[in-house]
Amino acid sequence: MDEGLEFKLTVLGSGSAMPIPQRYQSAHVLTVHGRSYLIDCGEGAQRQMIRYHIPFSRIDAIFISHIHGDHVFGLFGLLSTMALSGRTAPLDIYGPVALGPVLNFNKSFFGDFLSFEVRFSPLKYNSPSGDLAEPFLIRSTKALEVWAMPLNHGIDTFGYIFKEREPQMNVRRSAIEKYGLTLTEIGTLKRGEDVVREDGTPLPASEISYRPYSPRSYAYVSDTAYFDKEAQWLRGVKLLYHEATYAEEFAQKALERFHSTTLQAAAVARDSHADTLLIGHFSSSCKDPEVYEAQARTIFPNTFALSDGQEFSVPLDRVKLD
Amino acid sequence: MDEGLEFKLTVLGSGSAMPIPQRYQSAHVLTVHGRSYLIDCGEGAQRQMIRYHIPFSRIDAIFISHIHGDHVFGLFGLLSTMALSGRTAPLDIYGPVALGPVLNFNKSFFGDFLSFEVRFSPLKYNSPSGDLAEPFLIRSTKALEVWAMPLNHGIDTFGYIFKEREPQMNVRRSAIEKYGLTLTEIGTLKRGEDVVREDGTPLPASEISYRPYSPRSYAYVSDTAYFDKEAQWLRGVKLLYHEATYAEEFAQKALERFHSTTLQAAAVARDSHADTLLIGHFSSSCKDPEVYEAQARTIFPNTFALSDGQEFSVPLDRVKLD
Numbered sequence: 001m002d003e004g005l006e007f008k009l010t011v012l013g014s015g016s017a018m019p020i021p022q023r024y025q026s027a028h029v030l031t032v033h034g035r036s037y038l039i040d041c042g043e044g045a046q047r048q049m050i051r052y053h054i055p056f057s058r059i060d061a062i063f064i065s066h067i068h069g070d071h072v073f074g075l076f077g078l079l080s081t082m083a084l085s086g087r088t089a090p091l092d093i094y095g096p097v098a099l100g101p102v103l104n105f106n107k108s109f110f111g112d113f114l115s116f117e118v119r120f121s122p123l124k125y126n127s128p129s130g131d132l133a134e135p136f137l138i139r140s141t142k143a144l145e146v147w148a149m150p151l152n153h154g155i156d157t158f159g160y161i162f163k164e165r166e167p168q169m170n171v172r173r174s175a176i177e178k179y180g181l182t183l184t185e186i187g188t189l190k191r192g193e194d195v196v197r198e199d200g201t202p203l204p205a206s207e208i209s210y211r212p213y214s215p216r217s218y219a220y221v222s223d224t225a226y227f228d229k230e231a232q233w234l235r236g237v238k239l240l241y242h243e244a245t246y247a248e249e250f251a252q253k254a255l256e257r258f259h260s261t262t263l264q265a266a267a268v269a270r271d272s273h274a275d276t277l278l279i280g281h282f283s284s285s286c287k288d289p290e291v292y293e294a295q296a297r298t299i300f301p302n303t304f305a306l307s308d309g310q311e312f313s314v315p316l317d318r319v320k321l322d
Numbered sequence: 323m324d325e326g327l328e329f330k331l332t333v334l335g336s337g338s339a340m341p342i343p344q345r346y347q348s349a350h351v352l353t354v355h356g357r358s359y360l361i362d363c364g365e366g367a368q369r370q371m372i373r374y375h376i377p378f379s380r381i382d383a384i385f386i387s388h389i390h391g392d393h394v395f396g397l398f399g400l401l402s403t404m405a406l407s408g409r410t411a412p413l414d415i416y417g418p419v420a421l422g423p424v425l426n427f428n429k430s431f432f433g434d435f436l437s438f439e440v441r442f443s444p445l446k447y448n449s450p451s452g453d454l455a456e457p458f459l460i461r462s463t464k465a466l467e468v469w470a471m472p473l474n475h476g477i478d479t480f481g482y483i484f485k486e487r488e489p490q491m492n493v494r495r496s497a498i499e500k501y502g503l504t505l506t507e508i509g510t511l512k513r514g515e516d517v518v519r520e521d522g523t524p525l526p527a528s529e530i531s532y533r534p535y536s537p538r539s540y541a542y543v544s545d546t547a548y549f550d551k552e553a554q555w556l557r558g559v560k561l562l563y564h565e566a567t568y569a570e571e572f573a574q575k576a577l578e579r580f581h582s583t584t585l586q587a588a589a590v591a592r593d594s595h596a597d598t599l600l601i602g603h604f605s606s607s608c609k610d611p612e613v614y615e616a617q618a619r620t621i622f623p624n625t626f627a628l629s630d631g632q633e634f635s636v637p638l639d640r641v642k643l644d
Contacts, residue, residue, distance in 0.1 A: 018406050019399070021372055043399040044366045050343055069402045069431070073395075077341070077365040080391045084340050105427040109391070 007032050007164060007216045008313045009239060011280070012048035013040075014306040016245055017070040018284035024048055024308050025070040026281060028241065030162055030218055033143040035060040038078075039160055039220045045074035046081050052309055056082050057089075061139065063146070064095030065222055066157035067102060076106055083115045090117040094138055094148065096156035097122040123148050125156055135161060135233050149233055151224035154258040159221040161237065169209035170319075179203060216314040222281050225255055226264040231271030239314050240269050241306075244279035247286070248295050262292050266299035275314075280306035329354050329486060329538045330635045331561060333602070334370035335362075336628040338567055339392040340606035346370050346630050347392040348603060350563065352484055352540055355465040357382040360400075361482055361542045367396035368403050374631055378404050379411075383461065385468070386417030387544055388479035389424055398428055405437045412439040416460055416470065418478035419444040445470050445480055457483060457555050471555055473546035476580040481543040483559065491531035492641075501525060538636040544603050547577055548586040553593030561636050562591050563628075566601035569608070570617055584614050588621035597636075602628035 008031045015023030025042025029049070036058040038045070049056065056078075065071055082091070093103065103120050125133055139146040142165070149159040171189045175181065185195045185203065195203040219234050222243035234240060245259035254261045262279065269277035277300050282289055289305035296303040304310075330353045337345030347364025351371070358380040360367070371378065378400075387393055404413070415425065425442050447455055461468040464487070471481040493511045497503065507517045507525065517525040541556050544565035556562060567581035576583045584601065591599035599622050604611060611627035618625040626634075 017402070019369055019372060019403060021369070024369075043396070044369060047341055047343070047346075047366060050341060067431070069398060073399045073402075074365070076391060077395045080339070080395075081341060101427075101430065105423075108423065109389070 004034055005316055006034070006313065007218070007316075008311060009218060009241075009278075010052050010054060011278075011306050011308060011310045011312075012045050012052065012054075013042045014280040014282065014308050014310075015042075015070075016281045016283055017068065019043075020284050022308070023282070025074075026065075026222060027074065028220060029054050029059075031058070032162065032164060034058075035141075035143065037146075037162065038062045040065050040071040040222070041074040041078060042070050043073040043077075046078040048308065049078075052311075056085050057087065059091070060141075061092040061094065061146075063158075063160045063220075064093065064099050065151070065159065065220070066096055066153060066155055067098050068155075068223070071223075072099070072102060075102070076109070079106060079114065079118065080110070083110070087116045090119050092119045092121065092139070094121045094123060094146075094158075094160075096158060097124060098156060123156075123158055125150055149219070149221070151221065152227040152258060153223045153225065157223060159219060159224070161217065161219040161234070163217045164215040166215055167212050169205065170212040171209050175203075175208040179208075210319055212319055214317045216316075218314070221268070223259060225258040226260050226268070230268045234268065234272035234274070237272055238275045239278070239312060240272065240274040240276065241278040241280065242268055243281035244292055244296065245281050245283050247292055250283075262295035263299055266296040266303060269296075269300040269303070274300075275302065276312070277303040278306050278312065279303060326356055327638055328356070328635060329540070329638075330633060331540060331563075331600075332374050332376060333600075333628050333630060333632045333634075334367050334374065334376075335364045336602035336604065336630050337364075337392075338603045338605055339390065341365075342606050344630070345604070347396075348387075348544060349396065350542055351376050351381075353380070354484065354486060356380075357463075357465065359468075359484065360384045362387050362393040362544070363396040363400060364392050365395040365399075368400040370630065371400075374633075378407050379409065381413070382463075383414040383416065383468075385480075385482045385542075386415065386421050387473070387481065387542070388418055388475060388477055389420050390477075390545070393545075394421070394424060397424070398431070401428060401436065401440070402432070405432070409438045412441050414441045414443065414461070416443045416445060416468075416480075416482075418480060419446060420478060445478075447472055447478055471541070471543070473543065474549040474580060475545045475547065479545060481541060481546070483539065483541040483556070485539045486537040488537055489534050491527065492534040493531050497525075497530040501530075532641055534641055536639045538638075540636070543590070545581060547580040548582050548590070552590045556590065556594035556596070559594055560597045561600070561634060562594065562596040562598065563600040563602065564590055565603035566614055566618065567603050567605050569614055572605075584617035585621055588618040588625060591618075591622040591625065596622075597624065598634070599625040600628050600634065601625060 010029045012027035013024030026040040027045035028039045030037045135147045135149040138148045145163045147161040151157040189209045217237045218239040219237045242265035244262045244265040246254040293305035332351045334349035335346030348362040349367035350361045352359045457469045457471040460470045467485045469483040473479040511531045539559045540561040541559045564587035566584045566587040568576040615627035
């Protein structure tokens, strides 16, 4: 694939709160069109970034789901290392309001020594009724939009949905030749706008232009107990990561601890019409993730139980007309 | 060796501030007579403890040298995991006064969820003149004494000296037979006290008792620039860890950054009459620790450049008279 158009997930940590040798704690990196986004930052995330060749300088923004230690304790070391590496570019960090004091501690710890600005965007559960609010847009760049999605984890917790932007339209090569299109006309059609020539000939974009590929998307849903609106909010996501801390036998424990089971994660994938489901955040009591995978596949066959270091590229679903 | 009398160092991290794949950041564990002491706690120390079979429950106290991130950022995760593991025993933490706010942050982060009490002993540079104070006793147990030793690192920084206590005296087996010693007399002689029998016969402890082994000791000296009194304060230490962040070619840089070179560490080992010198905290620019080791050995032959996971047991220098 054209590297400039990559859409790739790298799993830095697939474990849960209790550390085990073979799994680091929660941290994912999504790389879209050459920029990387870190989602959650468990202890040792920076070490995993080195191991799996994610340059610190490429991290554009960090998204924290909630302030349980296994999702946030790697932040201090990472910010320190970014400074030691000479970063000067501002770093945007998104997370629940309660992340503020964590970042304030970091600021007081380093004082003025941090060589770059940390810009924190506190996210709120904005429904006065206490119901979970709808997902809302928090970041919009040339390449993608990021939406925060309230989750159900006992404390303020957000999932994140990364949606590649609609690509610029392509103009059919056959039409360029047939009509002898000028550069100006091609530019107009690429923006999806119709052209009407001086002699009155209409050149409608809907006929002459086409969308070269479908935008890709990735959602990170951790930690959460299952709730009704999940699938609706995630509708159409291509690559879905959903926590499955517990196997189905422990459904009651999952509910009590605001976590999900394998079958719940799979039901969300099925009902949101995802292409692929990734499950992780396994309880330290999970000795065999294949059992988790097998359970989820009874409902959603295209499920994969995560291991640290795995990469998932979402291919360009390119339209070829000419 | 009798496991109950072990005196063993386990190196969890031998690197410095910039993380590199093959070295974790500063953390040592000393195990004395079945209890373990953690000295410094760089990010990921808990992961290394699992890897190198140090039970969390065996940690009796933690000693932090200074609050640079690479010596302290593993503390949050470790305390969290201790709680998840059901610890209820209080945990003593020693470190400079500035460690207080770090522990306060931790407390505010976990609120009342931590299942055990953290007892912090803030250590002060207690010389009003600004000169480094003498080493001072901070902990005294049945098995050992721990002394804090001010270092020279730009911010308040302490080394730690662990001294095994003088063992109870043994009574020569030959004397027991020769004099037909009673249990009471043996008890008195074991305490090192003289016995005078009812008939006036003197049984002096100095002749009949003997010290069964020499007490062992370990000193952790990191981070610091070389200073005059080091060797004097460390006099007679058996196992000495001394940072050697830089090779000798970078002596000027070491001085500017309050660090030591290979030859400085070796000179301290020589002048304090240590048995063994361990060097570590290598700059991330150090590609070949053997070069560091070779430099130090020109002054102090019994030097070892550390790697993560190494263990050093100090054997009992047992006296056998009978």
